[in-house]
Amino acid sequence: MNVTAQDPWLVVDSGLRPADENMALDKALLQAMAEGNIPSIFRFLRFEESALVGYHQSPDQELNLAFCQEEGIAVQRRLTGGGALIFDPTQIGWELVCHRQALPKGDMAALSRQICLAAAAGLSTLGVQASFRPRNDIEVEGKKISGTGGIMDGEVLLFQGTVLVDLDIPRMLRVLRVPLEKLDAHAISSVAERVTSLKALLGKTPALSQVQEALLEGFRQHLGLLFTAGDMPEAVMALFPEMLAEIRDPEWLNVNTREQAGMPLRKASLRAHGGTLQAEILWDSFGNRIRQVHFSGDYFIQPRRAIVDMEAALRNVQLNEVDEILADIFEKQQIDGFGLQPEDFASVLRLAAEQP
Helix, strand or coil: CCCCCCCCEEEEEEEEECHHHHHHHHHHHHHHHHCCCCCCEEEEEEECCEEEECCCCCHHHHECHHHHHHHCCEEEECCCCCCCEEECCCCEEEEEEEEHHHCCCCCHHHHHHHHHHHHHHHHHCCCCCEEEECCCEEEECCEEEEEEEEEEECCEEEEEEEECCCCCHHHHHHHECCCHHHCCHHHHHHHHCCECCHHHHHCCCCCHHHHHHHHHHHHHHHHCCCEEECCCCHHHHHHHHHHHHHHHCHHHHCCCCCCHHHCCEEEEEEEECCEEEEEEEEEECCCCEEEEEEEEEECCCECCCHHHHHHHHCCCEEHHHHHHHHHHHHHHCCCEECCECHHHHHHHHHHHHCCC
16 A cells, blocks of 8 residues: 555544553554555544553563552553553543655654644644643643654554543552652642643543544644544454454563662762752663652752753653753753752762662
8 A cells, every 4th residue: 555645544543442452453553554454544542541661661660560450550561662651541542653654754853743743733722832842742831741652663653642631640650660758749749840631721621522633633734634534444453363462461561571679769969059959869770871850958949840840851861961951951941049050960860870
């Protein structure tokens, strides 16, 4: 099937499903597309409550598996990279499956930007001011409302996104591997300053169909895509049982399993000119990088959200990247640390990483 940018995309709503079925459909879509048996697909998907780790992540290191088991929260692995995601039926997933030629030219970063701009344009029709936030997020009023990610398999693209329609922050923190002592008002307010939902912005929960149509309109406007609604192609459903068996095989979930001890919590303090600065990091000894960071201490800083923005920017980064990241944030946001400098934050991170 020779697909071009002007061919209509088939819009499929695969409904509310367990996580393993959604992952199996992704695999089946990729194979059917590679074999040339289906048109470009725009899929809407929803999940029964589940926690999904990125392809390169370890469930033991990212999730509170005991809590997931107690609460009946399914744990699965995505085909795409990125961080752990918490899903429940209130959230809407969307994804594009196509040959690369069906979308604008450019590298993956440029393509991600165009797709995110299209999704942001669509969400904005709901009455919010959504915008693209590099590298691959969509935000409203400085808060993340959608994360995205994609993979290329040969000439076939799978690009996925989510829309936070509603959000239960305390439960999300219980699912993620967050120390119990951090499950407090500060942790909840810290997340609330970085993440939002359509319900919080609009004061009510929009209808599922309204959100879906808004997203499609954004892709029509920004990328000129044409859509026609239909059922999942038979070529995909024929592959589905085989792919579901692969996803349900324990080897799939455990492909990147590493011991929790390989990602220890490390702490350090630094007495600087602007006050006492403390950092607690989740250190990935396997990848030699900072996975999460939490700053605290006796200091003043403006603007108010500077700390949460720094914490967000320092997720999943190598130590040798932190100086440039922090300097960039200080400059762009014109941060006043009342004596604290970007190098002070970088120093306390290095101290924490060096702890035994």
